Amino acid sequence: MTTPSNFAPEDFIGDDALMIETAERFSREEVVPRAEAIDHQEPGLMPRLIREAGQLGLCGIDTADAYGGLGQSKNLAARMLEMLSLNGSFSVTYGITSGISQVGLSLFGTDAQKAQWLPKLAMGEQIGAYCLSEPNSGSDALSATTKAIPTNGGYSLTGTKMWISNAQWADVFLVMAKVDGEKFSAFLVPRNTEGLTVEREEYKMGLKGSSTARVTLNDAWIPAENLLHEEGKGHQVAFNALNIGRFKLASMSIGPARYAIEIAAEYAKNRKQFGQSLASFGMIQEKFARMAALFFGAESAIYRVGALIDDAFAETGGTVDGNRKAAEKYAIQCAMVKVFSTEAESEIVDEALQVYGGYGFTEEFPIARVYRDARVSRIYEGTNEINRLFIAGRLAKEGAMPTFERQIEQAAAADLAMYDFILESARLRSERFPSLAPLYEVLTEILAPKRILANSRIKGDGDIDFPEPDVEAIGAATLERGRPWTGL
Numbered sequence: 329m330t331t332p333s334n335f336a337p338e339d340f341i342g343d344d345a346l347m348i349e350t351a352e353r354f355s356r357e358e359v360v361p362r363a364e365a366i367d368h369q370e371p372g373l374m375p376r377l378i379r380e381a382g383q384l385g386l387c388g389i390d391t392a393d394a395y396g397g398l399g400q401s402k403n404l405a406a407r408m409l410e411m412l413s414l415n416g417s418f419s420v421t422y423g424i425t426s427g428i429s430q431v432g433l434s435l436f437g438t439d440a441q442k443a444q445w446l447p448k449l450a451m452g453e454q455i456g457a458y459c460l461s462e463p464n465s466g467s468d469a470l471s472a473t474t475k476a477i478p479t480n481g482g483y484s485l486t487g488t489k490m491w492i493s494n495a496q497w498a499d500v501f502l503v504m505a506k507v508d509g510e511k512f513s514a515f516l517v518p519r520n521t522e523g524l525t526v527e528r529e530e531y532k533m534g535l536k537g538s539s540t541a542r543v544t545l546n547d548a549w550i551p552a553e554n555l556l557h558e559e560g561k562g563h564q565v566a567f568n569a570l571n572i573g574r575f576k577l578a579s580m581s582i583g584p585a586r587y588a589i590e591i592a593a594e595y596a597k598n599r600k601q602f603g604q605s606l607a608s609f610g611m612i613q614e615k616f617a618r619m620a621a622l623f624f625g626a627e628s629a630i631y632r633v634g635a636l637i638d639d640a641f642a643e644t645g646g647t648v649d650g651n652r653k654a655a656e657k658y659a660i661q662c663a664m665v666k667v668f669s670t671e672a673e674s675e676i677v678d679e680a681l682q683v684y685g686g687y688g689f690t691e692e693f694p695i696a697r698v699y700r701d702a703r704v705s706r707i708y709e710g711t712n713e714i715n716r717l718f719i720a721g722r723l724a725k726e727g728a729m730p731t732f733e734r735q736i737e738q739a740a741a742a743d744l745a746m747y748d749f750i751l752e753s754a755r756l757r758s759e760r761f762p763s764l765a766p767l768y769e770v771l772t773e774i775l776a777p778k779r780i781l782a783n784s785r786i787k788g789d790g791d792i793d794f795p796e797p798d799v800e801a802i803g804a805a806t807l808e809r810g811r812p813w814t815g816l
């Protein structure tokens with residue numbers, strides 16, 4: 329029987345499958361072929377793509393239908409996001425406006441705030457941005473210095489926000505600032521606010537088609553009704569949006585991984601050396617076995633967490649406090665899928681590039697872009713180091729593991745818990761769908777040395793049973809499919 333605890337991607341059927349197909353078609357037909365123009369920031373192209381996605385209902389999938397969204401589950405929204413993430417620059421633009429910009433409003437907004445701001449975002453008519461980071465406060469987000477001074481029936485905001493995705497195109501900025509320099513709070517700041525300036529674009533190594541810029545606020549006045557939630561409770565808005573954001577970033581990171589496996593498989597089948605196609609070499613097959621297994625592990629855990637999150641929301645009755653508790657309930661698992669999926673993405677795109685040989689190192693082939701774009705996944709929505717500390721801290725607080733003094737031990741303990749969760753998700757799925765069992769074996773093999781290392785860091789015992797999967801056959805089967813082992 330399917331329950332949230334053993335939900336697998338194969339359970340997206342019927343209308344859900346049709347919606348996923350719509351997202352995938354848009355991604356493959358409208359976005360992927362324009363990768364070059366997107367990277368060159370062709371004027372008007374990105375906002376147009378967002379508008380077109382909105383016209384298909386794709387910009388507010390899990391936003392309530394009363395506010396212009398489709399009112400679908402977070403899990404379905406995440407699967408659709410994966411399909412819309414085959415191109416990294418589009419993915420981050422879309423992900424911020426359809427996700428983190430709307431989550432805070434949906435969870436904490438008053439009816440009037442939701443009615444004012446959500447419909448245009450959910451329909452892709454407006455673009456949102458999320459402003460937490462500052463030049464001197466990244467990981468240590470609560471040390472932000474942007475101030476909100478109560479004045480004239482509203483607030484006057486002053487400070488600099490750094491790395492703001494969508495800054496160039498955003499119509500509304502969700503800004504974190506401290507009231508009187510003390511009470512961390514969240515504010516909705518329209519683009520045309522006097523005193524708000526979007527600075528020049530950052531010159532980035534990847535995601536060149538996305539917009540990332542500083543936003544400076546200089547006595548930028550907004551009315552009191554633009555305060556989201558309560559003064560001093562902005563951390564609830566920021567961090568609960570981030571919990572869901574991390575879950576969604578996991579989906580955003582396996583989208584490019586899916587694409588990398590597809591294009592590398594195509595290349596390996598066509599490229600000949602020593603009179604044979606690359607696809608026939610054992611070491612190339614092994615790479616595909618590992619790529620498929622990492623993808624499988626991430627995918628199995630992400631959509632299981634998504635089903636659990638939806639289950640938590642179904643129980644709350646939609647009150648602000650209930651929403652906060654639901655977004656919080658699986659915060660540990662959200663961090664786990666963020667860390668595992670972004671690291672799986674890195675390994676997959678790296679090996680995919682290797683399959684291309686020297687051609688992978690040129691801009692003539694799409695894999696170089698995928699490789700560059702993937703690097704930031706381990707940095708934003710909380711770096712993977714910060715997420716590891718968060719996992720360990722939370723597990724210790726819940727009494728699920730000891731409190732370790734040293735960061736190295738905390739990270740190792742977080743890794744053990746994370747790998748267990750990923751393996752459990754993969755095992756549950758492969759038990760339901762036995763043809764996936766070989767991938768579970770490869771995944772167990774990949775994670776075994778990492779678990780031994782983590783165990784030895786915290787001086788536990790390192791006994792692991794090693795399966796002996798037939799990696800050549802599994803890799804060959806992946807090549808045959810030309811895609812990750814998803815669906816059956």
Ligand SMILES: Cc1cc2nc3c(=O)[nH]c(=O)nc-3n(C[C@H](O)[C@H](O)[C@H](O)COP(=O)(O)OP(=O)(O)OC[C@H]3O[C@@H](n4cnc5c(N)ncnc54)[C@H](O)[C@@H]3O)c2cc1C
Nearest residue numbers: 458459460461466467491492493707708709710711713714
């Ligand atoms: C392309 C891009 C888009 C972004 N978009 C947004 C956005 O839309 N909105 C937004 O608010 N922010 C955004 N960010 C910012 C992003 O969230 C931050 O870069 C991230 O949180 C890390 O902060 P930092 O860059 O200041 O690094 P730092 O916090 O300075 O960290 C540097 C290194 O030190 C490590 N480190 C820090 N503290 C600790 C510790 N206690 N223990 C161990 N290691 C530690 C980190 O893991 C990292 O490896 C974006 C960043 C990029 C690159």
